Amino acid sequence: MTETVRDTQAEIIDGLRQLLKKPVPLEATTNIVRDLQLDSLAVMDFIMSLEDRFEIVIPLDRVAEVETLGDLARVVDQLRGRN
16 A cells, blocks of 8 residues: 555545544454445445545446445545546
């Protein structure tokens, strides 16, 4: 994992901590749906908040390929042109 992906992942984790109601360990291998128990509406709300935070648009086909926080950080970095 590159330094930029780690930085992006840290920002994503920071945003998730604000969204989640309970403390949960968050790392690159955390599965967004299974481990965080987010429903599809919560996932889409979080994706929209990331789009605002990083000033990008994450196409739905890219969202579909994301399972873990590490996957999400890589997609965000690619869309930002950093990877």
